[in-house]
Amino acid sequence: MKLIFKSLVARLVTSFVILTLATVVVVSYVAYHKAREALLQSIYYTLEHSISHKEKELDRWINVARQDVILVAHSTEVREKARVLFFKSEESQEYREAYLGLTETLGFFLARMHDLKEIFILTDVGGKIVISTDKSHEEDYRPTDSYYIRGRTGRIVQSIYPSPVTGKPTMTIAMPLLNQLGYRMGVLAVHLNLNMMDEVVLEAAGLGRTGETYLVDMLNTFVSSRRFGRQEFPRGVHTSAIDAALKGDSGKGLYLNYAGIPVVGIYRHIEDLEMVLISEITQEEAFAPARKLGLSIVLVGLVMSALIVICIYILARRIARPILAITDASVKVAAGDLKSKAPVLTEDEIGTLAQTFNEMTEKLDGLYQALRQSEEHFRTVFQTSPDSITICRLEDGKYINVSDGFIQQTGYEPENVLGKTGLEISFWSDTGTRKRFFEEVRDTGDVSNLEADFRKKxxxxFTGLVSATLIRLKDEPHILTIIRDISRLKQVEKRLQVSLLEKDILLKEIHHRVKNNLQVISGLLDLQAHHINDRKSREIYKESQNRVITMALIHEELYQAKDLAKVNFAEYIQNLTSNLFVSYGIDHANVNLVLEAEQIEMVVDTAIPCGLIVNELISNSLKHAFPGNENGEIRVGFRALKDGEYELTIGDNGIGLPKDLDIYKTKTLGLQLVTVLTEQLGGTLELNRDGGTVFRIHFKEYHEAGTELH
Amino acid sequence: MLMPQNRFHVAAVLILSLVLSGTFACSRQPAKEPEIRIGAIASVSEDGGESEGTYTYKGASLAVQEINSSGGLDVGGQKYRVVLLFEGFEDVPEEAVVAARKLINQENVIAIVGPQASRNAIPAGKIAESARIPMINPASTNPKTTEGRRYVFRMSFLDDFQGCVMARFAIHELKAGKAAVLYNVADPYSRDIAGVFKGGFENEGGKVVAFESYTTGEEDFTDQIKSIRAQNPDVIFLPNSSRDSALQVQQIKQSGISASLLGSDSWDRKTFRVISEFEGAFMSAHWTFQIDTALNRKFVTDYIQAFGQIPGDTAALTYDAFNMLFEAMKLQRKIDPQSVRDGLYNLGPYQGVSGVIDFIDSGDPVKSAVILRFHEGRTIFHKLVNPEFSTFHETR
Structure with missing residues (x-):
């Protein structure tokens, strides 16, 4: 049974076997039944024919017998001699002569009339048999025999009955024996030769080997004298046909006969003989042709089925073979031989399958090669990188693979570490960091450049720079970790930082010193100024002083600032302008300074020129814009524009510059300075003379090529 | 692909349901009450009047009613209802045969009681014998009824006995020296018993001076009576049918013969006792209600209660026949014909209404006869004659 599920061939063959067998069975069954029906009708026809024929034959036979009886009864000789026996004395000579003569006559009749068994004559009164062809019956009295009683009055045929005397089946015809004048003298009776009737009825008459026709009387007894009252049927014979016929029906059907054999039969009730005529043929014989038909269909069908099955078997094998070849190739491929090819044996679907299979294995092969190469690369990287590369399971943090770099880096041999966690070997100096590391990898998928301390064996x-990422190995998440030993770097870093610090301190000192020096210069100028009487000259000295202060302030700013290279410009301007106000003795109540400067850090090389510009212009404003101590406003604005450009605006709402002033051609040192400085900055100068004086300067911050700006 | 197991399951379910429906259908047939079918046949008169058949029927139905009202016949622990199938026929031997065959072939009886008259019993017995159905002819007295037969029985004595009884009675009691006989040559019963009487009478020292015959259908016995008268007998023996005997006696009386009249069991005493011509005549019979036994008294009472008349020989013998069949079945504990027949032989002496009946090695029992006398319109029990000097038929 299992074979069916394992073998395509077996399945196909079995299915076909069942199909064809079923077909054969059904067809033969149907054919058998159809043939049977047809045969049945044909048999009925034959039986009907036979029965009708038999009935006629019986009739005819009885009529012949009747005719014979009439002949005897009317024979003058018989009458004459009988009369003597009736009326003359038994002892008389006449009687004896008549007796002998009549014996001869009756004997003669009996010899010729084969349907008669016994001829006898009875007296009119008492029913004494005066003469019979069966001498043993002479002198018997049969007064109550019904043939006698009825035969006295007319011709009668008594249907078959068991003789009360002999018990044997008898059929008797009797008629009155009349004298010349037509008066009844006695009764002539004849027992019929039932063997003859038997022959009539039993004659086979083309019913086949098992066909038979027989008579049954109204009391269920076979009439055939051979079968009459046979010991096998002490209670008479009962079949469904006989019982139906005895009720008076005539019909046909399939039933069991007296021997229990199934037959096809027709039964007919013969009224005047009070008998039932039955014609039967065994069903076996009747339906033999149908059976033969069924059988031959079965045989032919089986042979054909066998042939079909063999063909199917061969065909199935043909189909199975290429499939099996592909299976073989698959097995080889599965075993690792990707070069294995399936044979393309046919051009049909299976051939296509084989081809596709081969293409697939080729691709697989290619992929496999690529994969192998990639794996090799990885392995190379893994092994040769000086950085430590480890792979551990995300779930439990156990190391499953460590590179040579790790071994070098940490001193741990693989056997120390594989299967253990970093925690177990106390690899991470700070377990909190480790925890955070794991969490971040798990949550985000990777960690980049995390600095942490690790313990060597x-x-x-040592300090390491850790990067890690989540990978999937064997369908489980693992962490690929790379640790770069940055201890040396760290040391260098430290040293650099120390150096930088030192540098800053130094720079600070320098700024301090410079500022001091400049302040000394300023002081000196101031002193010098005191020795000059000329106001204008004093002014010039003041201007110069202010300029020096301007620069000193920058250094002051730088000294105090955190960023020793950059100046908080807004703060610087504030300080500068405050200083100028003081220097020029301006009261804030009179002149308001509005400073709108963004918090911008400026490099020194830019700050100094800007500062100097601001110094000049504000000095200008303070000196010239508000004559007579008028109230006014000086605005200083500084903001960043896009593209690293800045805008410095210095303006006042004073009287404005002289109309004919061309700043580019001016002889004023201050303004000259402004334009020159602006040029130095690489910027542009704009002058707005509406409502005062507004100088607008656009410039880019000064930086050396290649340096990035924040 | 069907699982083979599934297919077997389907087939099994189909077969099982077929079988179940078959048995279910079969079980629908109503359970038939177990019954025992016994046939009774006797000749009936065409006009439906009282006849041998009616008495047979009454005797039979009394026995059957008694057993059924007591719950049925208990054979081997099973109670059976006894069904009586009575088939009357025209008094012609052929019809007796037809009746017997009908009961055997179509009514499925296990035993038959009857016919009564030997002329009918002899041919009917032949049928029963060949069909192996036990038959009891209660009142048939002719030896040929059971001769050579294993399945036929009678309840009465044989004519060999009866004939002798009457002959001896005539010789010893009537002191007759000369006897005349008028018998029906066409009736074997009449013929044979006439022969027995003649032999017996002459054996006892008497002389049979006239031995006349007639045939059935004859009604004018003038010639035979003339011959008889000429011989002046002391007794005339008339073992003929009631109809014939009645005519004969009338004609005898008319002719002035004064001999004592002797009859046999064929005489219908109910009819004859009131006929004046029969005054003083004697007849032999099987039984009379006047026999005083408890069994007899009960039978007579029950019969009168059932039918409103006094029972006669036929009824009594038939009643005994049925009860004996019941006993035979009870003894054998089976109800098939063969067992019934064996039972009758195995039964041993059975005390019936009509006397003790014992089938020793034939269907003929050893039985007593009664002699009756007609006097003043009554039948008088004259005497009981026991069979010391009877001859048996040794037959199996």
Whole structure:
């Protein structure tokens, strides 16, 4: 049974076997039944024919017998001699002569009339048999025999009955024996030769080997004298046909006969003989042709089925073979031989399957090669990178693979580490960091450049730069971790930082010193100024002083600031302008300074020129814009524009510059300075003379090529 | 692909349901009450009047009613209802045969009681014998009824006995020296018993001076009576049918013969006792209600209660026949014909209404006869004659 599920061939063959067998069975069954029906009708026809024929034959036979009886009864000789026997004395000579003569006559009749068994004559009164062809019956009295009683009055045929005397089946015809004048003298009776009737009825008459026709009387007894009252049927014979016929029906059907054999039969009730005529043929014989038909269909069908099955088997094998070849190739491929090819044996679907299979294995092969190469690369990287590369399971943090770099880096041999977690070997100096590391990898998928301390095998600690990412190995998440030993770098970093610090301190000192020096210069100028009487000259000295202060302030700013290279410009301007106000003795109540400067850090090389510009212009404003101590406003604005450009605006709402002033051609040192400085900055100068004086300067911050700006 | 198991399951379910429906259908047939079918046949008169058949029927139905009202016949622990199938026929031997065949072939009886008259019993017995159905002819007295037969029985004595009884009675009691006989040559019963009487009478020292015959259908016995008268007998023996005997006696009386009249069991005493011509005549019979036994008294009472008349020989013998069949079945504990027949032989002496009946090695029992006398319109029990000097038929 299992075979069916394992073998395509077996399945196909079995299915076909069942199909064809079923077909054969059904067809033969149907054919058998159809043939049977047809045969049945044909048999009925034959039986009907036979029965009708038999009935006629019986009739005819009885009529012949009747005719014979009439002949005897009317024979003058018989009458004459009988009369003597009736009326003359038994002892008389006449009687004896008549007796002998009549014996001869009756004997003669009997010999010729084969349907008669016994001829006898009875007296009119008492029913004494005066003469019979069966001498043993002479002198018997049969007064109550019904043939006698009825035969006295007319011709009668008594249907078959068991003789009360002999018990044997008898059929008797009797008629009155009349004298010349037509008066009844006695009764002539004849027992019929039932063997003859038997022959009539039993004659086979083309019914086949098992066909038979027989008579049954109204009391269920076979009439055939051979079968009459046979010991096998002490209670008479009962079949469904006989019982139906005895009720008076005539019909046909399929039933069991007296021997229990199934037959096809027709039964007919013969009224005047009070008998039932039955014609039967065994169903076996009747339906033999149908059976033969069924059988031959079965045989032919089986042979054909066998042939079909063999063909199917061969065909199935043909189909199965290429499939099996492909299966073989698949097995080889599965075993690792990707070069294995399936044979393309046919051009049909299976051939296509084989081709496709081969293409697939080729691609697989290619992929496999690529994969192998990639794997090799990885392995190379893994092994040769000086950085430590480890792979551990995300779930439990156990190391499953460590590179040579790791071994070098940490001193741990693989056997120390594989299967254990970093925690177990106390790899991470800070377990909190480790925890955070794991969480971040798990949550985000990777960690980049995390600095952490690790413990080597010998207990020494190193700083590592950790990067890790989540990978899937064997369908489980793992962490690929790369640790770069940055201990040396760290040391260098430290040293650099120390150096930088030192530098800053130095720079600070320098700024301090410079500022001091400049302040000394300023002081000196101031002193010098005191020795000059000329106001204008004093002014010039003041201007110069202010300029020096301007620069000193920058250094002051730088000295105090955190960023020793950059100046908080807004703060600087504030300080500068405050200083100028003081220098020029301006009261804030009179002149308001509005400073709108963004918090911008400026490099020194830019700040100094800007500062100097601001110094000049504000000095200008303070000196010239508000004559007579008028109230006024000086605005200083500084903002960043896009593209690293800045805008410095210095303006006042004073009287404005002289109309004919061309700043580019001016002889004023201050303004000259402004334009020159602006040029130095690489910027542009704009002058707005509406409502005062507004100088607008656009410039880009000064930086050396290649340096990035924040 | 069907699982083979599924297919077997389907087939099994189909077969099982077929079988179940078959048995279910079969079980729908109503359970038939177990019954025992016994046939009774006797000749009936065409006009439906009282006849041998009516008495047979009454005797039979009394026995059957008694057993059924007591819950049925208990054979081997099973109670059976006894069904009586009575088939009357025209008094012609052929019809007796037809009746017997009908009961055997179509009514499925296990035993038959009847016919009564030997002329009918002899041919009917032949049928029963060949069909192996036990037959009891209660009142048939002719030896040929059971001769050579294993399945036929009678309840009465044989004519060999009866004939002798009457002959001896005539010789010893009537002191007759000369006897005349008028018998029906066409009736074997009449013929044979006439022969027995003649032999017996002459054996006892008497002389049979006239031995006249007639045939059935004859009604004018003038010639035979003339011959008889000429011989002046002391007794005339008339073992003929009631109809014939009645005519004969009338004609005898008319002719002035004064001999004592002797009859046999064929005489219908109910009819004859009131006929004046029969005054003083004697007849032999099987039984009379006047026999005083408890069994007899009960039978007579029950019969009168059932039918409103006094029972006669036929009824009594038939009643005994049925009860004996019941006993035979009870003894054998089976109800098939063969067992019934064996039972009758195995039964041993059975005390019936009509006397003790014992089938020793034939269907003929050893039985007593009664002699009756007609006097003043009554039948008088004259005497009981026991069979010391009877001859048996040794037959199986």
């Amino acid at each position: 010998d207990g020494s600690v």
